[in-house]
Amino acid sequence: MxxxxxxxxxxxxxxxxxxxxxxxxxxxxxxxxxxxxxxxxxxxxxxxxxxxxxxxxxxxxxxxxxxxxxxxxxxxxxxxxxxxxxxxxxxxxxxxxxxxxxxxxxxxxxxxxxxxxxxxxxxxxxxxxxxxxxxxxxxxxxxxxxxxxxxxxxxxxxxxxxxxxxxxxxxxxxxxxxxxxxxxxxxxxxxxxxxxxxxxxxxxxxxxxxxxxxxxxxxNKLSFGLYIMEFPVLHNLEILNVSFQSSFHQxxxxxxxxxxxxxxxxxxxxxxxxxxxxxxxxxxxxNGNDTSFPRNWNHNTNTNLAADSFFPFSSVYNYRNYTIYLPRNLRKLYFHDNLYKMSIPKLPIGLNNKLTHIFFQRNIIYEIIEPVTGISQLQYADFSGNFCKNISKSFLQLFSKLEFLNLSNNALAPIFENDKESEMFRNQRLLSVLDVSFNRIVHLPERVLQNNINLRHLNLSFNSLSEFKVNVGHMTKLKTLELSNNQLLELDSETRKSLDRLPLNSINIHLFGNNLKCSCETLDFLQWMQNSKNVHFVKMKDYTCSFGRNATASFKDLDTILQKLEKTCSSYTLIMVLVTTLIIITMTTTISRILYRFRWKLRYMYYVAKEKYKEDVDHLEFRRQNSFRFDAFISYADKDRRYIIELVKTLEKDYCLSLCIHNRDFIPGTEIADNITNAIHCSRRTVCFMTKHFLDSYWCMFELNMARMEAIYSRNGQNVLFLVALESGIMKRLPLQLMDLVNSNSYLDFPSDEERTGDTESAIAFTAKLGETLTSD
Structure with missing residues (x-):
């Protein structure tokens, strides 16, 4: 702070x-x-x-x-x-x-x-x-x-x-x-x-x-007292931190x-x-300046009496008619991680304030009975982790400028489940982020978020939702729908249609940790998951679904799951079943052979399409035709890095080359396949250093095949792939489908172990040849 x-x-x-x-x-x-x-x-x-x-x-x-x-x-x-x-x-x-x-x-x-x-x-x-x-x-x-x-x-x-x-x-x-x-x-x-x-x-x-x-x-260990009424005298106070009160300090x-x-x-x-x-x-x-200190204060009386003589609500009856005034320029109030067990009754706050952020998380505010008035400028509110079980539906009615609201980790399921007329969030039309995770919610009414047209991120994870029928068709800015770790079997057809109609091109949905079901009843849903162009299921390969009584299936094999379901759910006559089965077998075999034959081309096209999906096509074409980010992408096995790193340093220093190596230039947090495809796509050439470690590495062979596809389908057959034999006789171990690279193109032999170190003629000649090759157009 x-x-x-x-x-x-x-x-x-x-x-x-x-x-x-x-x-x-x-x-x-x-x-x-x-x-x-x-x-x-x-x-x-x-x-x-x-x-x-x-x-x-x-x-x-x-x-x-x-x-x-x-x-x-x-x-x-x-x-x-x-x-x-x-x-x-x-x-x-x-x-x-x-x-x-x-x-x-x-x-x-x-x-x-x-x-x-x-x-x-x-x-x-x-x-x-x-x-x-x-x-x-x-x-x-x-x-x-x-x-x-x-x-x-x-x-x-x-x-x-x-x-x-x-x-x-x-x-x-x-x-x-x-x-x-x-x-x-x-x-x-x-x-x-x-x-x-x-x-x-x-x-x-x-x-x-x-x-x-x-x-x-x-x-500290602050207790409540009349000194709270004195805060308004701090006219220019912008940030007040009263967090971590009565901390145990274990x-x-x-x-x-x-x-x-x-x-x-x-x-x-x-x-x-x-x-x-x-x-x-x-x-x-x-001197005519404003102060709230009592002029009739008597040092012979105690502080409470002095305060009572100043405030007009000193009797029990008059305590009902009070207003709490905040410093008029206060913008952020930190009141989190306190060990105060309390409920918030009607809390009238003076209107003359600029409070925009309140941090009330991880307290023990178990109940909010009445609306909090007077903080109409509020934009950010965090009430998470308060063990709260009851909030008045009118609690938020005056927070019309609220953009961020976190109510997670409470026990507010009954409040949300009974809010059929959208009373809770009625006036939050500017709300952009809403987090109600960890609230034990079993179901939500369709209209509970009817007025929140500007929602971008909705977090309902770690609840007990068995179905999700909330109307989201009006949320035209929705980007993230977090539904992980619930009890969902599927998303119903109306929700799917609403998501497909949203104007944005990519909506991220999290469904991990649900009880997704693979059956005839959910077949349409599974097909939609596979085919929807407007929805991206985050980490979908990690999803599982129940298949029968005891069997489970991974979404890594979603195609297979769908094929099984389609056959199981068919209701044709015996002849049609036999014909269909024959056709399916024939087509499956044919497609499998085709897929296997063109597997690298298909994978290459997938990752290129994925890159185009993320970037503007015209800009991408312009970049491809006119310039590349790297002169070459260097593909090698980690066990061979000792020689390769020194060579890369020499090439970059002596030939002013910009080279891409995975140890240094790959983007953290991005999938390996995406990094490889982007590196090859953004490099003028690809150089593969062939060793037995290279041939045994899945990702090295992935890089080699992706570079081969790049040369064939994106570079009009240009010779952009170079092979360097780092070990003697290694080219004889190449798979048959890759032997054309050796038969139709020359490759370089890396100097022997004795010649790799020092300024030997072989090492100098090899470096010069490779440098000239990579610098040429």
């Missing part, structure tokens, strides 16, 4: 900008320096330093992370702007620690063992913009007063105070005096995560600067479980009384 500004990040940024050029620093050989815009940045991280080396005056940033400093070095350039001291052994900081570095803008002392940060430590650093004191869990939250007091007239923008308390112990409250001196700064980001904070004293949020844009109070009774907590530490320098704090806070009110 928070962006931690560190010298390490800055140095890496400079490294990227300068192309990684580095050198030893001018006055010492320990550190590495980068020059950027005439200024030097020194990286001295992870060098076991306990004393600082000498630096020239033009060094403005130093990274001392992961060293052994116990104090802040005092021999650094006084013009220093950035100092990274994280992960050292710093024990305490005082007024002399940074006194000479008055120009500091970025400072990190995180992940040390600090026990004290005295008042005045940062009093000389008025230019400080980014400060990180996180993960010093012996400092405790009381150090906030000293830090805020020192920074009250600074240029501070980012303040990271994460993990100032040890993990286990009694929960704590943030008091006004902790933050009161930050009020008139221009702070943009404040991180108070992982500090066992239980509550905020009423007035704390009002004491924060109005410039604040990011507030992170995640991983660690198997090791490590942090035995840390000695310093929770009894008392702020010795704070002498602020409540009257002084009040004067400081309400002074802004006297």
């Amino acid at each position: 928070s962006v931690k500004y560190s010298i390490m990040n800055l140095i890496w940024l400079v490294t990227c900008i300068t192309g990684g050029r580095s050198a030893k620093c001018p006055l010492n050989s320990v550190c590495t320096c980068w020059k950027f815009e005439g200024k030097l940045f020194a990286d001295c991280s992870d060098r076991s330093l306990s004393k600082a080396p000498t630096f020239s005056d033009d060094v403005i940033g130093i990274n001392f992370a992961k060293n052994k400093f116990s104090t802040i070095p005092q021999n650094l350039p006084t013009s220093l702007l950035h100092l990274e001291m994280s992960r050292n052994e710093l024990l305490s900081l005082n007024s002399s620690s940074f006194k000479r570095y008055t120009l500091l803008q970025n400072l990190s002392v995180s992940h040390n063992i600090l026990t004290e940060m005295s008042l005045g430590t940062l009093q000389s650093n008025s230019h400080l913009k980014h400060l990180d004191v996180s993960y010093n869990n012996l400092l405790t939250l009381e150090v906030m007063y000293n830090i805020s007091f020192d920074l009250k007239e600074s240029q501070i923008q980012t303040l990271i105070l994460e993990k100032l308390q040890c993990t286990y112990g009694v929960s704590l409250d943030i008091k006004q005096y902790h933050v009161i001196h930050l009020k008139h700064t221009q702070l943009l980001e404040l991180n108070l995560a992982s500090n066992r904070i239980n509550s905020l004293e009423f007035g704390v949020l009002n004491a924060l600067p109005k410039s604040l844009r990011i507030l992170n109070i995640a991983d 660690n198997n009774l090791t490590g942090q479980f035995f840390d000695k907590c310093n929770d009894t530490k008392i702020a010795t320098h704070c002498t602020c009384t409540n009257d002084i704090l009040l004067d400081m806070v309400v002074k802004e009110n006297d």
